[in-house]
Amino acid sequence: MSTTETKAVLKGGEFLIKESDSATIFTPEQLSEEQRMFAQTTADFINTRVLPNLQKIDKQEPGLSVKLLEETAELGLLGASVPEEFGGMGVDVATDTAINEEIGKGHSFAASYAAHTGIGTLPILYFGTEEQKQKYLPGLVNGTLKAAYCLTEPGSGSDALGAKSKAVLSEDGKYYVLNGQKMWITNGGFADIFTVFAKIDGDKFTGFIVDAKSEGLSLGSEEDKLGIKGSSTRQVFFNDVKVPVENVLGEIGKGHKIAFNVLNIGRYKLCVLALGGIKAAATTAVKYANERIQFNVPISSFGAIKHKLAEMAVKAYACESATYRTAGLIDEKIAELVAGGMDKVQAKLVAAEEYSIECAILKVFGSEVLDFVVDETVQVFGGTGFSEEYPAARAYRDARINRIFEGTNEINRLLSVGQLVKKALKGEMDLFTPAMAVQKELMSVPDFSAPNTDDFFGAEKKALTNVKKAILMTAGAAVQKFMQGLEKEQEIIMNAADMLIELFVCESVLLRTERAIAVKGEEACALQIDMTRTYISDALERINLSGKHAITAFNEGDVLRVMLMGLKRFTKYEAYNTVAARRRIADKMIEENGYCF
């Protein structure tokens, strides 16, 4: 591992080619007392106001979700990340993360909150004119206005720019006439304002702020959904709706900038919300496993159940590490941009775009860990897991949407690799030199050097340096082989994305634990070390498999053999007793009766 390449803050995607210093990354352990108090306030609200009302929320008791949103406004939570000049609290991404993690335990309410504060509020905050911001943001922050975001249409989901909704300027030039149909609109039933995307004259994709009371705007009935049943989801119809020209959001024909940029931070936040759900479900599972007696003992005493509980913890810890690391990266970038004279709001937008690869990675990882954890929670519950009278079923149903909205996980996998390739082609990141170095290494005598034994995580660090080589080898060869045609080879891109995701997560876990050890010592971090080694040990197997699928798809003969041998070398890690490690991890959860790391 080269220390000369260590840099304080990495640019977006640079984790693939550079090393990070654990002393410079942000970890949840560094949250201040004030940040923890904000999180506790949110937790108190969720515990006392949302969780006791889950059934009523799921049945969409009239006015309940609206009332709860207004109560969060009183606590300051609707404007947590909105600048103070518009009535918000102007907190940084790390603080907002601590808050949203607790919101994420709120099932359907979390979706209502996230839609309002995220895709509902951010387009106006980032792209609104000063007049638009002054007109709408204070109301969105104090809860008198609720917002929704209308992008998806029956014929355009992942292909967002294929929207058919149209806007035509009136003859007197005072307003646009909007026609079209939008669907899956979260908060649709009660929103006061909609951010709507439509094509002016059929081709200029543009954003508009539309008043819900506008003549010609009508709503479909509530969708009967698989999960998050308590969130309002409707179709919104626009029939000759007159939208004043001053309500055009951003530049005409530049609606895609709004749609896509808002999604970067949205994807990050989705992972944060998922993280809250992950921890809540893990705790639910542990509690039940401790209570449920079979064969005269709690089922938590069985190895098969311990394995499940520990795996929940390992993945939750991994997800948390990657999430807060990214929060730190974005906050550092914002600080750097603001120091350079950029406006804070603009800086956040630019910073989120800088880390769009990490945001896409987190969206995929967070939602998939959540699905894994809720699925295993149902399994731990056994028959009762299948009953709506117990909490596992709701958690299971509510989790599923996360792999679909804010860009499906497939779209986000394509994006993560696509962005990387784009950065390389634009010359923003030199992937070529390290990829060439790997190719050269493949042809030379293998590196049999021992890991740095002075470094506690010497073996793991060596393994992750090699994973970077494995990805560069696989992706580099694919780019060489397919050139511009690579985007048609989606299976290979999925494999590369999976390798990239695992690398980012592995490295985040390792750096977080290393930082914790520096503060508290090895003994106090024994279980964190177990989680780190368990995660990395399994991840290397998954990385190997993804690499094998990809390489075998477009190579053969000697080249294939050389690459497979390289892959094997690059994903090597000393055997680690993960059974014993998982037992230790589970035993702690059983003792603490919940997720406790």
Place this chain on the structure above:
Amino acid sequence: MKILVPISKVPDTTSKIAFVDNNTKFSTDNVQFIMNPTDEWYALTKALELKEAQGGEVVVIHAGLADSEQVIRKALAIGADSAFRIDMDPTDAYAISVEIANHAKTGGYDLVITGKETIDYNSFEVGGMVAELLDWNAVALVSKLDIAGGKATATRDIEGGTETVEFSLPAVICATKDLAAARIPNMKGIMASRTKPLTVLAATGADKLTSIASYQTPEKAKECKYVSVDNVAELVRLLHEEAKVI
């Protein structure tokens, strides 16, 4: 009206209770400490309601060491105007009461409201002792309180019902359920709590009248045996031979 609210720091109700040093000390390892619920939910919030309705000032006071500041900050975040911490290890109710009374005596307070008891030692002592030391009226277990024209009316819980009493100020009130609605500190309150005054007072060194000799955890509940209703003979045998009660 100037109101003093004594607040206590207690282990969170989900904490594991363990004792060390030959059962003479409560183990604080991995224990999450919180503000005593009746102090927070009823006493402090009632004080704030009175201030909001009639004007005045709410001051919290806490007997404890520096590690209590988080609990004090929460009281400030919920809305108290300022805070005092009496720098002492709070192990004896009398010593704590003397320190609080000493402060209350000179602070120009009209009212002291505290929770009816702490959820750790449940001794119900501090409120009554403070009133006695100050020679003020004391009303315990108050679930409703109205104050008008320097006169107070309180409803207090008694065995099987309630009792309504009238009294003059200054007075000490021990709050119980329903006196006020619990509040969650909002973000603005949390931010403001950083800059609100928190003054550390040296303890005057009041005598400690009690010390803890040892602790004991309750015996584990014995295993429950089920006997079929048709099998009275077995029930009698168990009661005689195992439970040894007949």
